[in-house]
Amino acid sequence: MRIHLQAGDVIFSEGDAPTTAFLIESGEVEISATQHGQRIVLSHLSPGDLLGEMAVIDDAPRTATAIALGDCMLFPIDRAQITERLSKTDPIIRSLMEGQLKRYRGALAAMQGKRDKLSEISETPSEQLGIGKIRLETHLREALVNDGLDVRYQPLLHVASGRIAGYEALVRWTHPERGAISPMEFVALAEETSLIVPIGEYVFDTACKAVTRFIDSGADPKPFIAVNVSARQLGHPGLIERIVARVDAAGLPRGSLKIEITESQALNYGLVADVIELCHRHGIKVALDDFGTGYSHLSHMHRLAFDTIKVDQAFSRAMVDDPRSLAIVEAIVHMGKALGTEVVVEGIETEEMLAILRRLGCDYAQGYLIGKPQTLDELLGAA
Numbered sequence: 001m002r003i004h005l006q007a008g009d010v011i012f013s014e015g016d017a018p019t020t021a022f023l024i025e026s027g028e029v030e031i032s033a034t035q036h037g038q039r040i041v042l043s044h045l046s047p048g049d050l051l052g053e054m055a056v057i058d059d060a061p062r063t064a065t066a067i068a069l070g071d072c073m074l075f076p077i078d079r080a081q082i083t084e085r086l087s088k089t090d091p092i093i094r095s096l097m098e099g100q101l102k103r104y105r106g107a108l109a110a111m112q113g114k115r116d117k118l119s120e121i122s123e124t125p126s127e128q129l130g131i132g133k134i135r136l137e138t139h140l141r142e143a144l145v146n147d148g149l150d151v152r153y154q155p156l157l158h159v160a161s162g163r164i165a166g167y168e169a170l171v172r173w174t175h176p177e178r179g180a181i182s183p184m185e186f187v188a189l190a191e192e193t194s195l196i197v198p199i200g201e202y203v204f205d206t207a208c209k210a211v212t213r214f215i216d217s218g219a220d221p222k223p224f225i226a227v228n229v230s231a232r233q234l235g236h237p238g239l240i241e242r243i244v245a246r247v248d249a250a251g252l253p254r255g256s257l258k259i260e261i262t263e264s265q266a267l268n269y270g271l272v273a274d275v276i277e278l279c280h281r282h283g284i285k286v287a288l289d290d291f292g293t294g295y296s297h298l299s300h301m302h303r304l305a306f307d308t309i310k311v312d313q314a315f316s317r318a319m320v321d322d323p324r325s326l327a328i329v330e331a332i333v334h335m336g337k338a339l340g341t342e343v344v345v346e347g348i349e350t351e352e353m354l355a356i357l358r359r360l361g362c363d364y365a366q367g368y369l370i371g372k373p374q375t376l377d378e379l380l381g382a383a
C-alpha cells in the first residue's frame with residue numbers, strides 16, 4: 001500500500017496522534033514546527049528517509065508537521081511493526097532510546113517556547129526498568145572487583161554409601177542496600193552482558209581454593225566441587241583451557257572439579273559437544289543441569305556424553321504425591337543407568353523423598369535435607 005501526494009499535501013501535523021511512520025519512496029518532504037507562532041523549517045527529507053517514527057516509538061503527539069514539497073510517494077509503516085520490534089529489544093537499549101527521545105522532545109519544546117523545564121517529564125515504566133538494570137549491573141561490576149561476591153557450597157549425598165561426595169558452588173551477592181539478591185536475578189543480568197565471564201572465573205578460583213582446603217582438612221572421600229557454567233560462558237574462547245590451568249596450578253586432581261551446564265534455549269549443542277569432548281580429554285566431568293525443565297530434548301542425550309544428569313527440583317517436589325512425576329524420575333534414573341550417566345536429584349527436602357531415591361537406586365541426592373548452601377568455614381567447622 002503506497003500513498004501518493006502532491007505539493008502542499010499535509011502528511012501529519014503538530015499535535016496529531018501518531019498512527020504510522022512513513023518511508024519516502026520518491027519526492028521530497030519538509031518537516032517544520034511552530035516557534036513563538038512562527039513556522040520554522042527543521043529539515044528536508046528525501047527518498048530512503050524515514051519520517052514520523054519518533055512519535056510512533058514513544059506514542060507521543062507529533063511535535064512537527066510534514067508536508068510534501070512536490071509529487072511524493074510514501075510507504076506507511078504500521079505502528080505495530082515498530083512497537084513489536086521494540087518490545088523484543090533489550091530493555092536497556094529501549095530505555096536509552098526513550099530517554100534520548102524525551103530529551104530531544106524537551107529540547108524541541110524549550111526551543112519552541114512551549115516548556116522551559118526538562119524536569120517536567122517523568123520516566124516511563126520501561127525506562128525505569130532499564131535504568132534500574134543498568135544501576136544494578138554497575139553495582140554488580142563493583143561488587144566483583146571489591147570482594148562483594150561470595151560462594152556457598154551445597155553438599156551432594158552419595159545415596160548408597162550415605163557419604164558426602166561433593167559440593168555445588170553457588171554464587172552469592174549481598175547488595176549494600178538491597179541485601180541478598182537471588183542468583184536467579186543477578187546471574188540472568190550478568191548473562192545479558194559478558195559480565196558472567198569474570199563472575200564465573202571468580203567462582204572457579206574460589207572453588208579451587210575450597211577444594212584445596214577440603215582436601216587439606218582430610219575430607220574422605222576427597223570431595224568434588226561442581227561449578228555452574230552458563231551458555232554465555234561456553235561460547236567464550238579458551239574457557240576450558242583456563243579452567244584446566246587453574247586446576248593444575250592449584251595442584252588439584254582434575255577430577256575434583258565438575259562443570260554443570262544448564263539446558264537453555266541459548267545452548268548451541270554443537271558447541272556443547274565440543275566442550276564435553278575437550279573436558280573429557282582433560283579429565284573434567286560435565287553435568288547436564290535442570291534436566292526435565294525448559295528445553296530438554298532426548299536427542300541431546302544420545303548425542304552428548306554427559307557424565308551426570310541433574311533432575312530439577314520440580315520433579316522431586318511432585319514425586320511424593322504424584323505417581324506420574326515419580327514415574328518420570330524413575331525413568332530418568334533407569335535411563336542414566338543404561339547410558340552409564342550418574343543421576344542427581346535436586347530439591348530433596350524430606351526423609352520421605354530420600355527414601356524414594358534409595359529405592360530407585362539413584363546415585364546422588366541434593367537438597368535442604370542433606371544440607372543448605374553454606375560458607376566454606378561453616379562446612380569445615382562442622383566437619
Ligand code: C2E
Binds near residue numbers: 183228230289349366
Ligand atoms: P541450580 O544450579 O539449579 O542450583 C540449585 C538451586 O536450588 C540453588 O539456588 C539452591 O540453593 C537451590 N536449592 C538447593 N536445594 C534446595 C532444596 O532442597 N529446596 C529448594 N527450594 N531449593 C534448593 P540458588 O543458589 O538460588 O541458585 C539459583 C540458580 O542460579 C542456580 O540454579 C544456577 O542456575 C544459578 N547459579 C548459581 N550460582 C551460579 C554461578 O556461579 N554461575 C552461574 N552461571 N550460575 C549460577
Ligand code: CA
Binds near residue numbers: 260
Ligand atoms: Ca547447578
Ligand code: CA
Binds near residue numbers: 310312
Ligand atoms: Ca539444577
Ligand code: CA
Binds near residue numbers: 290
Ligand atoms: Ca535451576
